[in-house]
Amino acid sequence: MSANDLAANASGFKQQKKSRSEHLRFRLKKYWPLYVLMMPGLTYLLINNYIPMFGLFIAFKNVNYAVGIFKSDWVGFKNFEFLFGTKTAYEITRNTLLYNGAFIVLNTVIPVALAIFLNEVRKNLLVRIFQSALLLPHLISMVIVSYLVYAFLNMQNGFMNKTLLPLLGLDPVMWYNEPEYWPWILILVNTWKSMGFFTVVFYAAIIGIDKEYYEAAKLDGASMWNQIRHITIPLLVPTITVMVLFGIGRIFYSDFGLFYQVPLNSGALTSTTNVIDTYVYRALFQLGDIGMSAAAGVYQSIVGFVLVIVSNWIVRRYNRDNALF
Amino acid sequence: MDQAVWRTVSHTVLVILSILCILPFILLFTSSIAEETTIIRDGYTFFPKDISFDAYDYLIQNSKMIVRSYGVTIFVTVVGTTLSLLLMSMLAYPLSRRDLPLGKVFAFFVFFTVLFNGGLVPTYLMYTQLFGIKNTIFALIIPNLLMNGFYVFIMRTFFATTIPIDIVESASLDGAGEFRVFTSIIMPLSLPILATMGLFQTVNYWNDWFNGLIYLTDPKLFSLQNVLNQIITNVEFLAQDTNSRRTFAQLPTLTIRMAIAFIGIVPVLAAYPFFQRYLVRGIVIGAVK
Numbered sequence: 001m002s003a004n005d006l007a008a009n010a011s012g013f014k015q016q017k018k019s020r021s022e023h024l025r026f027r028l029k030k031y032w033p034l035y036v037l038m039m040p041g042l043t044y045l046l047i048n049n050y051i052p053m054f055g056l057f058i059a060f061k062n063v064n065y066a067v068g069i070f071k072s073d074w075v076g077f078k079n080f081e082f083l084f085g086t087k088t089a090y091e092i093t094r095n096t097l098l099y100n101g102a103f104i105v106l107n108t109v110i111p112v113a114l115a116i117f118l119n120e121v122r123k124n125l126l127v128r129i130f131q132s133a134l135l136l137p138h139l140i141s142m143v144i145v146s147y148l149v150y151a152f153l154n155m156q157n158g159f160m161n162k163t164l165l166p167l168l169g170l171d172p173v174m175w176y177n178e179p180e181y182w183p184w185i186l187i188l189v190n191t192w193k194s195m196g197f198f199t200v201v202f203y204a205a206i207i208g209i210d211k212e213y214y215e216a217a218k219l220d221g222a223s224m225w226n227q228i229r230h231i232t233i234p235l236l237v238p239t240i241t242v243m244v245l246f247g248i249g250r251i252f253y254s255d256f257g258l259f260y261q262v263p264l265n266s267g268a269l270t271s272t273t274n275v276i277d278t279y280v281y282r283a284l285f286q287l288g289d290i291g292m293s294a295a296a297g298v299y300q301s302i303v304g305f306v307l308v309i310v311s312n313w314i315v316r317r318y319n320r321d322n323a324l325f
Numbered sequence: 326m327d328q329a330v331w332r333t334v335s336h337t338v339l340v341i342l343s344i345l346c347i348l349p350f351i352l353l354f355t356s357s358i359a360e361e362t363t364i365i366r367d368g369y370t371f372f373p374k375d376i377s378f379d380a381y382d383y384l385i386q387n388s389k390m391i392v393r394s395y396g397v398t399i400f401v402t403v404v405g406t407t408l409s410l411l412l413m414s415m416l417a418y419p420l421s422r423r424d425l426p427l428g429k430v431f432a433f434f435v436f437f438t439v440l441f442n443g444g445l446v447p448t449y450l451m452y453t454q455l456f457g458i459k460n461t462i463f464a465l466i467i468p469n470l471l472m473n474g475f476y477v478f479i480m481r482t483f484f485a486t487t488i489p490i491d492i493v494e495s496a497s498l499d500g501a502g503e504f505r506v507f508t509s510i511i512m513p514l515s516l517p518i519l520a521t522m523g524l525f526q527t528v529n530y531w532n533d534w535f536n537g538l539i540y541l542t543d544p545k546l547f548s549l550q551n552v553l554n555q556i557i558t559n560v561e562f563l564a565q566d567t568n569s570r571r572t573f574a575q576l577p578t579l580t581i582r583m584a585i586a587f588i589g590i591v592p593v594l595a596a597y598p599f600f601q602r603y604l605v606r607g608i609v610i611g612a613v614k
Binding site: 027030031033034035037038040041042044045047048049050051052053054055056058059069113114116117118120121122126128129130131132133134135136137139140141142143144146147148149150151152154156157158159161162163192195196197200201204205223224239242243256257261264265277280281284285290293294297298300301304305308309325 | 327328331332334335336338339342343344345346347349350352353356364365367368369370371412413415416418419420422425426431434435436438440441442443444445446447448449450451454467468469471472474477502503504507528531532533534535539550553554557558579582583586589590593597598601602604605608609612
């Protein structure tokens with residue numbers, strides 16, 4: 001409470017009221033342009049992000065376009081019962097979690113190693129060349145990635161079946177029909193596409209480490225390995241925590257393009273390529289089953305939200321500075 | 326000794342992985358300039374025996390669809406990125422002002438959109454039923470791409486940390502209103518963050534295919550990514566719009582596929598050396614919360 005407010009308090013109710021409204025008028029006069037600046041952006045978020053949140057109720061309706069969404073019958077948890085009554089619910093949850101688990105591990109281990117290696121490169125030009133090459137896949141769309149993968153895996157003309165496998169004396173593989181290969185393919189593609197991004201993140205963190213630590217370690221005769229183990233890695237932990245936290249917070253979401261475009265939406269592969277996002281999409285657009293699609297979407301939103309909050313809470317308890325919020 | 330070994334290992338690993346990152350692009354290119362019969366015989370290959378630009382010839386002669394989709398992509402990217410930078414900086418700057426009444430409430434309003442969303446079904450139904458966005462150019466610009474709460478926070482941090490509050494205060498003492506301060510002081514000072522976010526949004530708009538996939542059925546509005554998306558499983562799509570005298574069976578479809586994908590990434594590859602540095606800087610800024 002400021003001195004002004006105290007004075008107002010002391011000199012009675014009427015005057016307080018007047019000074020407050022004057023204060024408000026002053027603040028409005030001073031700040032209204034800032035609120036006007038924010039208006040378009042806030043309106044967009046209200047429409048694009050908040051209205052759909054209220055749309056979660058669709059999952060509890062039996063949507064009938066003839067009468068409109070609002071007038072459709074409420075069906076309680078029927079849509080969820082149907083969703084979890086199928087084998088699909090288990091399959092998409094398992095796939096989503098396993099893939100994201102693998103991505104979190106690989107997108108930490110490989111980029112941290114690469115960042116440490118990159119830090120050993122002394123020539124700036126070389127650093128830039130390596131960064132450019134590693135980041136190139138990060139820049140292109142999943143549609144283009146699907147073409148690149150297709151050039152390798154096309155069953156009649158792909159590089160794998162026509163060149164590499166014969167060279168190794170192996171039989172051609174019907175890549176787009178055989179689901180058992182896809183966990184490896186998708187993990188490989190994801191690592192290929194995103195390792196450059198994470199390498200840059202960790203490399204920036206390493207660059208920020210005070211050089212004096214290393215000087216001191218060298219004077220004490222510490223080997224390179226020991227320097228990495230006892231200086232670089234511990235000082236990378238905050239960055240790694242934030243990145244892993246992001247990953248865990250998003251563990252119920254997947255890159256729709258990776259799981260839809262790269263396998264070319266092949267129906268034969270769904271046992272290993274179907275994740276929650278592709279299921280929601282297919283249920284809505286290919287099966288026209290709004291109820292199931294909305295139910296899966298709500299399942300994803302709620303569990304995903306709880307996971308962010310819980311993982312952040314755990315990190316906060318353990319080290320406040322490393323938490324996201 | 327120890328250090329020399331480390332350095333050799335580092336360089337070797339980095340060289341190998343860098344090559345692995347680039348190889349698929351090379352395969353795409355070499356396959357696109359191969360003779361169709363070579364591909365039928367040898368498959369997509371790094372070393373085509375016979376070179377032919379037949380696929381590019383065809384694409385250039387029958388380029389109506391490609392030129393149009395390029396036009397759509399460029400239009401959407403330019404308009405989308407400009408609008409998006411405008412909206413995001415106009416929101417981020419007031420949020421960066423610590424003296425703004427209710428600033429925290431608005432910041433939370435933005436932050437919550439990063440944590441939670443309604444998902445595809447309500448979003449799709451709202452945009453199609455309520456706003457009738459289906460098969461309009463707005464479908465490629467507005468849904469989900471225009472603003473990103475995370476980017477707004479990056480910009481807010483930039484404004485809060487790099488723009489000295491004294492400048493703002495002395496300007497208002499000189500009688501400049503908040504709008505004047507924003508347009509003639511804040512904006513010029515924030516070129517670095519505008520460049521970074523502009524680059525990110527340009528890439529996002531250039532690469533987006535999802536909005537086209539769900540909101541467009543009319544091929545006339547397809548962006549380049551949407552055309553590519555159709556062609557990979559259905560080359561015939563390209564022939565819809567052809568004025569070629571050749572029948573479809575005579576087309577070098579195997580190489581055309583690779584050529585059109587290559588045409589799709591040429592601008593990205595060509596511009597890459599110029600913005601590589603900003604890209605790295607942007608990733609670093611984004612990673613530091």
